[in-house]
Amino acid sequence: MSRSSPQAPDAQTDTLPRQQRTYSIGELARMFEVTPRTIRFYEQEGLLAPTRQGQKRIYREKDRVRLKLTLRGKRLGFSLAEIREVVMMYDAMPDGNARQLKRLLEILADKRANLERQLEDIRLMRMEIDDVDQRAREVLRQLGDDV
Amino acid sequence: MSRSSPQAPDAQTDTLPRQQRTYSIGELARMFEVTPRTIRFYEQEGLLAPTRQGQKRIYREKDRVRLKLTLRGKRLGFSLAEIREVVMMYDAMPDGNARQLKRLLEILADKRANLERQLEDIRLMRMEIDDVDQRAREVLRQLGDDV
DNA sequence: CAAGCACTTTACGTTAACGTAAACCTCGTC
């Protein structure tokens, strides 16, 4: 699997097949509308593992994807610890022992259950919002006659 | 709309039409699997407004529903501030002026958009979970041949 | 009446997830 690293260190801009593209912290931050601080924090929490070029962080596709997944998880209300749990086990999978793998399956089932409940919650909350919306429009309409 | 309050202050147990039932803080806490502290905190944050009987808090149906909605909102990752915003405006609706109502509609649209994005997030995350699950089972199967 | 619940208030503690500030490199460029 180890591919000989290309010796051209610089000269990348646009024509790269995306698998080899790299990103600076600022780039990623703009892409996902977060601050660099957030990205560094996620690294510190073990969610990202960029390489270095001198002292600067270099992010690969893998890191970008991880960041995306992390932010998605956050939007769904997962804690960074929960997210890390899955992500790290995913990485440890190839050489994972059976116990670890079964544990992973458990966690996944758990997350899935969580998602299902969220779906139901969304359904219910939608209905309530629609309801409130209706009423508000009603009142507005009647107010309109007055104005 | 004002119904004369029934004079029997005690003697309630089971036969009440649920609209008149009241709850203690402990009851509610058990019902929703939260601590009394949480419920008091929500009151302090303006999400609940129980009446008092002496110094004890008395919760009505309305409070129970609010608590339910609040917890649902929390499961979806909303902050208490966001939840309060909607809940309070909902209460202020009947005599709401047009500006307030339009603001409410804005907020609702916002929440709705949020929910839609969450739906998409859930869809994607489900797929990824399914994927990881698949792989894990694969590895487990091959490991099974070995064991 | 002592004991035990269930409740109360007050107040300080804790955790997660960053924000913010200061002080320092390291380029390209004017």
Place this chain on the structure above:
DNA sequence: GACGAGGTTTACGTTAACGTAAAGTGCTTG
């Protein structure tokens, strides 16, 4: 060679959402 744009580390600050502990109230039950 000063400087501005990006990057770095270190470290303290902040906010939300409660937890936890202490000390008191009020009822009812042995």
